[in-house]
Structure formats: structure tokens, C-alpha cells
Amino acid sequence: MDAILYIVRGCIAWRQLPVEFPPAGTVYAVFTRWARSGAWQRILDTLCDRLRVRAGRDRCPTAAIIDSQTVPAADTVPRSSRGWDGGKRTNGVKRHIAVDVNGLLLAVVVTAASIQDRDAAHRLLAALRGSFTTIRLVWADGGYPGRLLVWAKDVLALPMQIIKRNPGATGFHVRPRVWVVERSFA
Template sequence: MSSSLIPQCSSCPPHAVRWHRCAVYPSSSLTDAQWTMLEPLLPPPGNAAGRGGRPEKHCRRMILDAILYLVRGGIAWRQLPADFPPPTTVYDVFTRWVRAGVWRRIHDALRDRLRVRAGRDRCPTAAVIDSQTLPAADTVPRSSRGWDGGKRTNGRKRHIAVDVTGLLLAVVATAASIQDRDAAFRLLARLRDAFSTIRLVWADGGYPGRLVGWANQVVALRIQIIKRIPGSTGFHVRPWVWVVERTFAWINKHRRCVRDYETRPDHHEAMVHIAMIGLMTRRLARIS
């Protein structure tokens, strides 16, 4: 395939480097339709007014392509192909946008748009919560990892809340040693902070005890526990719980999210948001 020059993005400064792209990666590269959705959601470029600081050098579309490629492929930052801007530059943009909450804001805007396209209200009234244990790489420090005795795994857990269609509402990353019901306090507090409209939360049998009373009294959420069928063995589909399990399957299609490599829990939360950003932009591009 012959190389082609990436067109200048409207949000990029005039002197931004336009990289010659030798290949398009079908599972991660942004299409024109996807980029049209994402570009208005990005923060203003650095030094846009020409006062102080170093101006942005690289095309933002290529930066996003590189981050999506890494999340989908599960590679290390230094293994990014030479088609992309330098790995240190890409990583710096990723971490800067984590600190500024950019990934979460982009994700939430796309989720709201997808809910409206599906004929639903922008703000949900119910949610489903669950957790998933991940093995941790040697890049994860001991201070933020732990042993999950039930899953016999040393690593981290991600605790998520989704709406009834499976779209992500909130995510919290903890050490795997943290019990589901203990981490749910943080998850439900974050859920209530983002949505005043939610009244009902479905959960499996791992969330009993004082969490139910606390949620009702403190954050005004009614938790309904979906228990296993008495006497059943092995896997079986439970009402609403299957919705959040399907979301975990969507996230696990992105290999960077199958195993935790991030030194900071908030970086893993950002990886989950980026995985869902890629999924939602593909859906919106298909139905636009």
C-alpha cells in the first residue's frame, strides 16, 4: 500500500507535523466519520493563542490513532509502529488528558449521544454493577495490587456500572484484594455524583450486607440483588446481570484491558474509557 499524507485537522496548529501513513489498521484507525465526531470533543490545542508553553507539534488524529492502536493491540508504548508520532509524545498526551479528565468527558458525550439515538433519555434511571479481576503485569506496583482468593489471581479489579443497554456509566479500579461490596461504596458514590436520575441498581450475590442500607440512606439508591437459582450449578443467565457481563466482553476485545499493565489505577480506568470510546464511535458511524 502506498503511503498517504494525513490531512491537516482543524484543531491542529498550522505547523503541526503531518505524518506519512503507510498503513491503515482496520480494527483501530479512525475513519473520517469517527474523527468528525471526536474532533469537536477534544480540548483546545496547547498554546492556541501563541502565548507561553510549547505549541503542539503532531497531528491530533494520529495521536488518537496511536492510542487506540495500543489499547486494541495490547502492546507497550515503546512498541508503537513508526507510522505514529514518537511513543513518548503519545504517552504524554495520554497522561495529560487523564489528569484533565478528557477521556471521561469524551466517553460521556458519546454515550449520551448513543442513548439518544436509541430513543432513550440522556440520563439513565437504572444501572447494573459488577466487578472483574485481572492479572497484573510487573509494571503494576505492590501498593495498588492484591490477591483475589476467589479467583486465585494477583492483580487488580475493575468495578463498573452500566445502563440497561450495557453502556458504561462509571468505573473504579482497585487492588484485587478489595471485596466487591467494599469497592461498591466508591462506585455508587461516583455513580450518584454523575447521575441524579438513577434510582435502582441491580447486582449479583457479591453485594450483600450493609452496602444495601448505606446505598438507600446515603446516596438514595435501591439495590436489588439478583441471586443464583437455588441448586443450580455452572453458568446460567441471570436477569440484568448478563448485561454487565456482556460489557466486560466488549472491553476484553481490547487486549490492553485483558491484563493490567498500568502503574496507576486511574490510567487503567482511562484505558476502559478509551476502549468504550472506540466501540461507541464505530456504532455511531454505522448509524449516522
């Protein structure tokens, strides 16, 4: 476990594992076995459950906040997986995430940057509903209007509430609920 955490924390290659640890091949084999068995996901889920309870909330999340972030893609990312986001003037990918009210990740979908938020949200909300049947409300910013709201309510039984910008506000301002997902991106 120490060797795996050392690799993750240091962002190093397996072959660069110091000699104080077991052989890199052995550590990698254990990591792979745990990943395939779902052990890492169970550990993450247990830790998130404990954090929610410690914060005075239910163990299972009942609300989520969704948003997206466009990031530049490296030249090694195939053109078929990246796109141009005209609003951000970025050639890259878009990360769509759903978080609970504490900012803990619930679901992630990565698309080309050219995909509109409301289109990718179908996949994100389906993944969210598939993993968390306890979610009863989803908050989103103004990038998710229209038919998505009806689809989410009718097909997934996920009512959505859009948090709009304050009228007349210019530049950045903190909006209720949406700031949690923005903090998760940061």
C-alpha cells in the same frame, strides 16, 4: 485527531508515530491539552447520550448494574496496589464497574484483588451518584448483600436490587440484568 486515534488504536508509543502525521510532540501536546480541559470526557458523554437516545432511552441513565472482575497484575504493579483473590486464585487487581442498561460505562473503581466487592462498592456507588444524579435503581449480583443495601439507600438515595442465582442451577447461566455488565467486561 487522526494521529491521536492512530496511536490509541495501534497501541503504539508516541515516538513511533509515522512521519505522515505531525511531530509526536505536537500531537502529544494537543492530546494533553484536551485531556486537561475535559474535552475527551465531554466527547465520550455526548456519544453515550446519543447512543442512549438512538436506543429509545432517556439521554440520562436512570438505572445501573454493578459488578467486579479480578485480573492478574503485571510484575510492575506495586504489591501495595494488588492482592490475592482467593475465590479466583489470582494475584492482581479488581475492576469494579457500573454500567447503564446498554452496557455503557458509568463509573470505574480499581482496587487490590483482595478487597471484597461489597467494600469497594461504597466507592463505586459514591462515584456513580456523584456523576449521575438521575440514577434511581442499581442492580447487582449476590456478592453485594448486607449493610451496603441500607447504606446505598439511606446515604446515597440509591435503592439496590440483588439478582440472585436460580436455585439449583449449576455452572454458568444468564441472569436478568447482570448479563449486561458481564458483556461489558467481555
